[in-house]
Amino acid sequence: xxxxxxxxxxxxxxxxxxxxxxxxxxxxxxxxxxxxxxxxxxxxxxxxxxxxxxxxxxxxxxxxxxxxxxxxxxxxxxxxxxxxxxxxxxxxxxxxxxxxxxxxxxxxxxxxxxxxxxxxxxxxxxxxxxxxxxxxxxxxxxxxxxxxxxxxxxxx
Amino acid sequence: xxxxxxxxxxxxxxxxxxxxxxxxxxxxxxxxxxxxxxxxxxxxxxxxxxxxxxxxxxxxxxxxxxxxxxxxxxxxxxxxxxxxxxxxxxxxxxxxxx
Numbered sequence: 001x002x003x004x005x006x007x008x009x010x011x012x013x014x015x016x017x018x019x020x021x022x023x024x025x026x027x028x029x030x031x032x033x034x035x036x037x038x039x040x041x042x043x044x045x046x047x048x049x050x051x052x053x054x055x056x057x058x059x060x061x062x063x064x065x066x067x068x069x070x071x072x073x074x075x076x077x078x079x080x081x082x083x084x085x086x087x088x089x090x091x092x093x094x095x096x097x098x099x100x101x102x103x104x105x106x107x108x109x110x111x112x113x114x115x116x117x118x119x120x121x122x123x124x125x126x127x128x129x130x131x132x133x134x135x136x137x138x139x140x141x142x143x144x145x146x147x148x149x150x151x152x153x154x155x156x
Numbered sequence: 157x158x159x160x161x162x163x164x165x166x167x168x169x170x171x172x173x174x175x176x177x178x179x180x181x182x183x184x185x186x187x188x189x190x191x192x193x194x195x196x197x198x199x200x201x202x203x204x205x206x207x208x209x210x211x212x213x214x215x216x217x218x219x220x221x222x223x224x225x226x227x228x229x230x231x232x233x234x235x236x237x238x239x240x241x242x243x244x245x246x247x248x249x250x251x252x253x254x
Contacts, residue, residue: 088180
């Protein structure tokens with residue numbers, strides 16, 4: 001069933017309604033900031049550990065602890081949503097969301113690579129600190145902006 | 157040019173689809189509370205969407221309590237995307253004409 005006769009005001013109203021529904025859902029049910037903080041810091045720890053590791057030194061442990069923390073906090077994040085009646089997707093639904101996931105994946109991989117490369121190849125000792133902090137801040141921001149991993153309807 | 161879909165265009169169904177687009181599945185109770193409607197009204201809207209094969213309903217037990225989970229199907233997702241594109245096109249066309 002299709003139609004074409006809709007006024008501009010009605011179209012704007014419909015988009016506003018959809019956007020506010022999505023915002024209410026995404027902002028009203030977002031898991032605790034502590035869970036998101038642990039997830040972000042764990043990701044930072046993984047990248048920092050990777051940047052500092054040399055021949056299985058103690059920093060290699062940071063990668064494992066970070067991965068464990070990230071895995072557990074991610075599971076808690078999804079479970080918290082589920083308890084409230086929202087099941088989040090592992091892979092995004094829409095093309096725009098897929099693009100953002102790919103860009104951020106490449107971004108985190110670059111930060112991970114950079115964390116090690118800056119220190120070992122260029123002698124910049126601050127490299128792992130910089131990349132890990134950037135990754136943690138970026139991840140925290142992404143979770144605030146796209147809590148379920150999907151891009152909402154844009155403003156008109 | 158994408159066309160408006162009357163199944164989705166009804167205000168409550170528009171909101172249901174918009175909410176479902178943000179996640180894999182939503183609980184019936186959550187949608188009901190967000191819309192502020194009764195069970196029967198929500199069921200009627202869900203039935204309309206289900207008949208158009210835009211959503212899928214699944215019943216599962218959680219801690220011994222039955223819960224109904226609703227998910228947007230691929231067909232529903234495409235219909236929703238086309239509907240949003242159609243609405244944006246109406247606004248953009250009007251913007252160019254001004």
